[in-house]
Amino acid sequence: MSTENGPSFDGLELGEVVAERQVELSRDSLVRYAGASGDFNPIHYNEVVAESVGLPGVIAHGMLTMGTAASVVEEWAGPGNVVDLQTRFTRPIPVPAIGEATVSFTAKVGALDAEARTARIDITVENDGQKVLGKAQAVVSCA
Amino acid sequence: MPVNIDAVGRAYGPHEPYEVTRIKIREFADAVDARSFAHRSEEAARAEGYPDVVAPTTFAVVIAQQAEFHVVVDPEVGVDFSRVVHADERFTHHRPIIAGDLISATVHIDDIKQRGGISMVTTRTELSDEDGSPVSTVTSTLAVREEA
Numbered sequence: 576m577s578t579e580n581g582p583s584f585d586g587l588e589l590g591e592v593v594a595e596r597q598v599e600l601s602r603d604s605l606v607r608y609a610g611a612s613g614d615f616n617p618i619h620y621n622e623v624v625a626e627s628v629g630l631p632g633v634i635a636h637g638m639l640t641m642g643t644a645a646s647v648v649e650e651w652a653g654p655g656n657v658v659d660l661q662t663r664f665t666r667p668i669p670v671p672a673i674g675e676a677t678v679s680f681t682a683k684v685g686a687l688d689a690e691a692r693t694a695r696i697d698i699t700v701e702n703d704g705q706k707v708l709g710k711a712q713a714v715v716s717c718a
Numbered sequence: 719m720p721v722n723i724d725a726v727g728r729a730y731g732p733h734e735p736y737e738v739t740r741i742k743i744r745e746f747a748d749a750v751d752a753r754s755f756a757h758r759s760e761e762a763a764r765a766e767g768y769p770d771v772v773a774p775t776t777f778a779v780v781i782a783q784q785a786e787f788h789v790v791v792d793p794e795v796g797v798d799f800s801r802v803v804h805a806d807e808r809f810t811h812h813r814p815i816i817a818g819d820l821i822s823a824t825v826h827i828d829d830i831k832q833r834g835g836i837s838m839v840t841t842r843t844e845l846s847d848e849d850g851s852p853v854s855t856v857t858s859t860l861a862v863r864e865e866a
Contacts, residue, residue, distance in 0.1 A: 580766045598751060611742075611749035612780055628800060637804045638779055642750030645775035654756040654766055655814035657775040661857075663806040713775075 580653040584717035594651040594682040599675035608639040637664035647680040652715040663709035721837035725795040730788035732822035740817040773815035782843040782856035785823035805859040812852040837862040
């Protein structure tokens with residue numbers, strides 16, 4: 576595992592915010608993710624289908640939210656240095672036909688392993704004042 | 719028809735290997751707002767210590783979801799895809815995915831739990847390279863609502 580390009584382990588403090596980002600998700604974002612990932616479930620672009628299965632409308636792919644969370648951590652960690660990433664999908668993000676859904680990401684140091692020189696980064700993701708991911712954690716290999 | 723709990727332990731694949739390309743990595747990086755040039759330029763990736771363009775953290779899902787599809791369409795497992803919600807996901811990377819990799823995927827049904835009219839189906843997809851060395855382990859749980 577390449578860690579030479581990773582962030583320095585020394586000096587990291589528990590609770591320290593290492594990265595933050597606010598992202599505006601539009602229907603364009605969802606269509607782009609569908610094409611890039613190959614996930615063409617119509618609940619991510621078709622209102623009628625989404626409502627027929629009990630959703631409030633078109634929702635973002637959970638994996639788009641998770642992937643963006645990873646990108647926020649990666650901007651600090653360096654590409655290829657997130658060695659483990661997990662989450663639960665606890666709340667859908669409705670995305671309007673016109674306009675955007677605002678999603679905020681905050682990544683904090685949750686735990687440090689001095690022997691492995693890894694940092695567990697806990698990611699809080701919110702839309703409309705509510706958390707949308709549960710136990711979103713990344714393990715970053717540090718230099 | 720409920721999900722068949724006897725399907726635990728089934729495995730599917732490997733099927734045709736997935737060829738990782740620079741253009742697909744860039745497309746995925748654009749979609750998830752992954753901003754590093756190491757996802758876009760071979761030169762930038764080399765500067766970070768990689769032999770070629772490196773994939774974003776969750777790129778493995780592109781390959782894993784293709785493999786997981788074999789579980790969803792197996793009539794003997796009995797997953798009704800219109801009643802599926804993604805419950806959780808985990809990636810454990812043994813090494814980063816790099817442009818030029820030929821990745822094989824084998825998906826295992828590790829667990830099925832049923833309670834309150836919902837089946838939680840947990841799959842584990844093992845990705846390996848041309849040499850058979852492990853690349854990533856992708857664990858995914860789908861919540862399947864049974865018909866009322």
